[in-house]
Amino acid sequence: MNSKYRISPGSKFSIDHGNDEPTIGVFKGLSVMGGDTALVFETDAGVLRFINSAHIVSMDLLEESEQVEPAGSMESDSVYYG
Numbered sequence: 001m002n003s004k005y006r007i008s009p010g011s012k013f014s015i016d017h018g019n020d021e022p023t024i025g026v027f028k029g030l031s032v033m034g035g036d037t038a039l040v041f042e043t044d045a046g047v048l049r050f051i052n053s054a055h056i057v058s059m060d061l062l063e064e065s066e067q068v069e070p071a072g073s074m075e076s077d078s079v080y081y082g
């Protein structure tokens with residue numbers, strides 16, 4: 001694992017979001033969910049799950065993505081508000 005901490009597409013997580021069982025899936029990206037931000041994960045069953053970021057209690061990194069960022073892209077560990 002590298003020294004930057006980030007949630008990068010293609011990484012697999014176990015997400016505790018207040019349900020009885022955590023969601024386990026591969027992070028696909030961010031989306032709008034009403035007026036909030038949702039993190040989108042693809043489960044092993046192929047279901048895309050949109051989890052409101054305000055409901056996430058914790059996330060455990062299970063497998064880090066090997067994806068390489070394209071040149072000139074925004075750094076993955078930067079945060080955008082707006």
